[in-house]
Amino acid sequence: xxxLSLHLFEILSNSVFYGxxxxxxxxxxxxxxxxxxxxxxxxGKGIRQEDIEKATDAFFTSRSTRKVGLGLALTKQKAQQCKxxxxxxxxxxxxxxxxxxxxxxxxxxxxxxxxxxxxVMCATMKENINVKYKxxxxxxxYFFDTKQIRKILEGVEINNIKxxxxxxxxxxxxxxxILVNE
Amino acid sequence: MNLQELxxxxxxxxxxxKDNLNKDVEGGYVSDLLSDVLADAKPxxxxxxxxxxxxxxxxxxxxxxxxxxxxxxxxxNENTIQKADEERIVLLGSEENSFDLVGKLYxxxxxxxxx
Numbered sequence: 001x002x003x004l005s006l007h008l009f010e011i012l013s014n015s016v017f018y019g020x021x022x023x024x025x026x027x028x029x030x031x032x033x034x035x036x037x038x039x040x041x042x043x044g045k046g047i048r049q050e051d052i053e054k055a056t057d058a059f060f061t062s063r064s065t066r067k068v069g070l071g072l073a074l075t076k077q078k079a080q081q082c083k084x085x086x087x088x089x090x091x092x093x094x095x096x097x098x099x100x101x102x103x104x105x106x107x108x109x110x111x112x113x114x115x116x117x118x119x120v121m122c123a124t125m126k127e128n129i130n131v132k133y134k135x136x137x138x139x140x141x142y143f144f145d146t147k148q149i150r151k152i153l154e155g156v157e158i159n160n161i162k163x164x165x166x167x168x169x170x171x172x173x174x175x176x177x178i179l180v181n182e
Numbered sequence: 183m184n185l186q187e188l189x190x191x192x193x194x195x196x197x198x199x200k201d202n203l204n205k206d207v208e209g210g211y212v213s214d215l216l217s218d219v220l221a222d223a224k225p226x227x228x229x230x231x232x233x234x235x236x237x238x239x240x241x242x243x244x245x246x247x248x249x250x251x252x253x254x255x256x257x258x259n260e261n262t263i264q265k266a267d268e269e270r271i272v273l274l275g276s277e278e279n280s281f282d283l284v285g286k287l288y289x290x291x292x293x294x295x296x297x
Contacts, residue, residue, distance in 0.1 A: 001217045002215070002217070002218075006217075058236070058237045058239075058240030058241075059240055059265070059269075070220070070237070070240060070241075070244075073237055073240065074216055074217060074237060077216070077235050077237055
């Protein structure tokens, strides 16, 4: 994937696909600590202990339409090639936490990309999905919570083209204040 | 073009499926970004790359590629070779770099088109 956001999207797609109603995302972009860190915690179906190791194997997938499941495998590969890694914690029936990180200064580390596209898409992919997103940089923090948005919108579903566009713009403007240019 | 012919003419090393080389090659694709190959490679193409990670076998299988050629003398590890043999994916090797190898490959394709 050409950007870190696309790797995040792969993980978020899994969360949504496997039934998550609540997703918490943490992104830490720190030159000081030389880390670009992502964490996705969901309350979806979860992964059986014996399957966790296989989950990052390209040839293992629980989807029935294809033989290979590549999202986790490619992200893990990229992370390891950038002096990072990917780890999964999960309990079947309870949920999953996927953490992956890259050395910030590694020359092969992809740029962030348009993370607002990915987060907003995830929040509006399914009805009534709750997304909490926290983005931390050396310059500051940004916090996004669909519950707060829904309160402000007073009943108007966020799955609405104008609102989606507005949310993306709002998120991008807020992130621009804390992101440090590559 | 025939894969066996290409192997001979370009002096490629064969890492897997030594008995499964009699197949057609309908062009080639060069990329070291797996997600890019996933998006744009076509069936029966030969893929030239310096990526040796086991995931190349999954990609080759998913896209129905004729073979994967590792450049610059790079070799797949035991794990990757085992998986490739299992999945019947042809892994080849060249001492040359991508630019030189692809240049030659391209010339052969043009030549065989003209015949």
